[in-house]
Amino acid sequence: MELDLRGRRAIADGAFRWAAICAAGLVLLILGLIAITITSRSLPVWQAMGVDFFTTSRWSPADARFGALAFIWGTAFTALIALGIAVPISLGMALFITQVVPPWVRRPLVHLIDLLAGVPSVVFGLWGVLVLSQHFGLGRSFLTAGIILAIMIIPIITSLSREVIETTPPGDKEGALALGATRWEMITAAVLPHSAGGLVGAVMLGLGRAMGETIAAALVIGSALGQITAHPLAPGNSMPAVIANEWGEADTLHKSALIALAVTLFIITIIVNLAATAIVQRSMRKAQGT
Amino acid sequence: MTVLEMRQALTHAPPTAPPDLRARLSWRSAKSVLMTILMGLSVLAVVVPLVWVVAELFGRGLAVALRGFPDFFVKEVPVVARRPGPGMGPAIVGTVMTTGAATLIAVPLGVLGAVYLHEYGVGDRFSRLVRFMATVMTGVPSIVMGLFIYVVWTLHFGYSAFGGSLALACLMLPMVIGATEQMLKLVPHHLREASYALGTSKSRTILTVVLPAALPGIVSGSLLAVARAAGETAPLLFAVGAATAYNPNLFAQANTALSIQIFGNATSSFVSAQDRAWGAALTLVLLSFVITMVARTFTARVASRR
Numbered sequence: 001m002e003l004d005l006r007g008r009r010a011i012a013d014g015a016f017r018w019a020a021i022c023a024a025g026l027v028l029l030i031l032g033l034i035a036i037t038i039t040s041r042s043l044p045v046w047q048a049m050g051v052d053f054f055t056t057s058r059w060s061p062a063d064a065r066f067g068a069l070a071f072i073w074g075t076a077f078t079a080l081i082a083l084g085i086a087v088p089i090s091l092g093m094a095l096f097i098t099q100v101v102p103p104w105v106r107r108p109l110v111h112l113i114d115l116l117a118g119v120p121s122v123v124f125g126l127w128g129v130l131v132l133s134q135h136f137g138l139g140r141s142f143l144t145a146g147i148i149l150a151i152m153i154i155p156i157i158t159s160l161s162r163e164v165i166e167t168t169p170p171g172d173k174e175g176a177l178a179l180g181a182t183r184w185e186m187i188t189a190a191v192l193p194h195s196a197g198g199l200v201g202a203v204m205l206g207l208g209r210a211m212g213e214t215i216a217a218a219l220v221i222g223s224a225l226g227q228i229t230a231h232p233l234a235p236g237n238s239m240p241a242v243i244a245n246e247w248g249e250a251d252t253l254h255k256s257a258l259i260a261l262a263v264t265l266f267i268i269t270i271i272v273n274l275a276a277t278a279i280v281q282r283s284m285r286k287a288q289g290t
Numbered sequence: 291m292t293v294l295e296m297r298q299a300l301t302h303a304p305p306t307a308p309p310d311l312r313a314r315l316s317w318r319s320a321k322s323v324l325m326t327i328l329m330g331l332s333v334l335a336v337v338v339p340l341v342w343v344v345a346e347l348f349g350r351g352l353a354v355a356l357r358g359f360p361d362f363f364v365k366e367v368p369v370v371a372r373r374p375g376p377g378m379g380p381a382i383v384g385t386v387m388t389t390g391a392a393t394l395i396a397v398p399l400g401v402l403g404a405v406y407l408h409e410y411g412v413g414d415r416f417s418r419l420v421r422f423m424a425t426v427m428t429g430v431p432s433i434v435m436g437l438f439i440y441v442v443w444t445l446h447f448g449y450s451a452f453g454g455s456l457a458l459a460c461l462m463l464p465m466v467i468g469a470t471e472q473m474l475k476l477v478p479h480h481l482r483e484a485s486y487a488l489g490t491s492k493s494r495t496i497l498t499v500v501l502p503a504a505l506p507g508i509v510s511g512s513l514l515a516v517a518r519a520a521g522e523t524a525p526l527l528f529a530v531g532a533a534t535a536y537n538p539n540l541f542a543q544a545n546t547a548l549s550i551q552i553f554g555n556a557t558s559s560f561v562s563a564q565d566r567a568w569g570a571a572l573t574l575v576l577l578s579f580v581i582t583m584v585a586r587t588f589t590a591r592v593a594s595r596r
C-alpha cells in the first residue's frame with residue numbers, strides 16, 4: 001500500500017513538472033507560430049511585389065500595387081517624434097522621483113505614472129481625434145500622432161528608467177556630494193554614467209511600443225496615402241494604422257498585403273525588443289552583481 | 291623704476307583677490323536648481339494631459355452615460371449611427387465575456403509557466419530562454435497578435451468573442467508569467483524546506499505551500515493584466531467583429547466590445563455617435579479603474595492580515 005501510494009505520487013509529481021514545462025514552452029510556441037502563420041499568409045504579396053514592397057510608396061489596392069515605403073517612413077517618423085517628446089520628460093520624471101523628492105512624495109508620483117499607464121489606448125485616441133487635434137492647429141497629422149504616442153510611452157520609459165537609476169550605489173552618489181558636487185553635478189557624474197546602458201534599453205523598449213501602437217495612431221494620424229514628408233503637420237500613415245483602417249473593406253490580396261505589413265512590423269519590433277531586453281537585463285545584472 | 295621701487299610696488303600692491311568661490315558655487319547651484327525645476331516641470335507635462343483627458347472624459351461622457359439611467363448600460367447599440375440615444379449594453383457584456391475568458395486561459399497557464407521558471411528550471415538554459423522571450427513577447431504589437439489569431443482561428447471558425455479571448459490571452463500570458471515569477475521570488479526558502487522535511491513531494495509543496503504564500507501578489511498581478519487587456523482594441527478588431535445586438539454565445543457569431551465601439555464611433559461625423567464613444571470610453575476607464583483598485587485593496591488587505 002505504501003509503495004503504491006508513493007508510485008502514484010511520483011507520477012503526479014512528474015506530470016505536474018511536465019505541465020509546467022509545457023506552459024513555459026507555450027511562450028516559445030506562440031512566438032514561433034506567429035512568425036510562421038502570418039508570414040505564410042502574406043506570401044502572395046511577397047511573390048507579387050518582391051522588394052518593391054519596401055522600396056516603392058504607391059499603395060493602390062484597386063490595381064494590386066502595394067508599396068509600403070511611405071507607411072514604414074510614417075511609422076519611423078511618428079516614433080521619432082514620440083521619443084523626442086517622451087525621453088526628456090520620462091528621464092526628468094524618473095530623476096525627479098528618485099533624486100529630488102522626499103519619500104512621501106514618491107508614492108503619489110509613482111501612482112500618477114501607473115494611472116497614465118492604465119488609460120486604454122483607444123481612449124487616448126478618442127481624446128486625440130476629438131479634442132487635441134482641434135487645438136493648436138494640430139489637425140490629424142504626424143505631430144498629433146507623435147504627441148499621443150509620447151503620452152502612451154512615457155509610463156514605460158519612466159518606470160524602467162526609475163528601476164535602473166535606483167540601482168546606482170549610494171556610495172557613488174554620497175562620494176560625489178562629499179566632494180562638493182551640486183545635485184545636478186552628482187546626477188551627471190554618478191547616476192547617469194552608471195545607468196546609461198539601462199536607460200538606452202528603456203528608451204528602445206519605448207521605441208518598440210511607439211512603433212507597434214495601433215489604435216491611437218490610426219485615429220489621429222490622418223490616413224494619407226503614399227506621402228513621404230518630414231513636415232510634422234502633414235497628414236500621414238503608419239503601418240499599424242493602415243492595417244486597422246483598411247481591414248474592414250479589404251479583399252483577399254489586399255488583406256494579405258496588410259498582413260505583410262504586420263510581418264514587417266513584427267520583424268522590426270522583435271529586433272528592437274530583443275536588443276532592448278538584452279541591454280536592460282545585462283545592465284540590471286551588472287548593477288546587482290557589483 | 292628702480293629695483294627698490296619695483297619691490298615696494300609689489301609688496302604694497304593690494305593682494306589680488308582670491309577667486310570668489312561663492313560666486314562659482316552660486317552659478318553651479320543655480321544650474322542645479324534650474325535642472326531641478328526642469329525635472330519638476332516634467333511632472334507637470336505628465337499631469338496636464340492626464341487631467342485634460344479625465345476632464346473631457348467626465349465632461350462629455352458622464353451626461354451621456356447617466357441620461358435616463360440605466361438605459362446607456364443596458365440598451366442595445368443603435369444600428370444607425372446618426373440616431374441619438376443610448377446603448378452600450380452589448381459592448382459591456384462583450385468586454386466582460388472576452389476579457390473573462392482570456393483570464394481563464396492566460397492566468398493558469400501563466401502561473402504554471404512561472405512555476406517552471408522559478409521552481410524547476412532555476413538557472414537552466416531553457417528557462418533563461420523562456421524568460422527572455424516572455425519579455426520580448428510583451429513587446430509584440432497587439433495588432434500583430436490580432437492578425438495571428440485571425441489567421442489561425444477566425445479564418446476557420448468565423449467571428450466570435452472567443453477569438454478575441456485567444457488574442458487577449460496571448461497578450462496577457464507574458465504579463466502573468468512576469469508578475470508571478472516576481473512573487474515566487476519573494477516566498478522565503480525555509481517554507482519550501484519545511485515542507486520537504488515533512489516528506490511532501492515537490493508538486494504538493496508548490497500547490498499547497500508556495501502558491502498560497504504568493505497568492506495575493508499573483509492575484510493583483512493578474513488583475514493588472516486583466517485591466518490592460520480590457521482596454522485593448524487592436525487584437526479584437528479582426529476576431530470579434532462589430533455587432534450591435536446582445537450575443538451571449540461565447541463561441542459563435544460576431545460580438546462587440548467597448549473598445550471596438552469607441553474606435554468605430556470616434557471618427558464618425560455624427561455627434562450622436564461621438565457622444566456614445568465618450569460614454570463608452572468613460573465606462574471602459576471606470577471598469578479598468580475598478581479592476582485596478584480591487585487588485586490594490588486585495589493585496590493590501592491580505593498583506594496586512596499576515
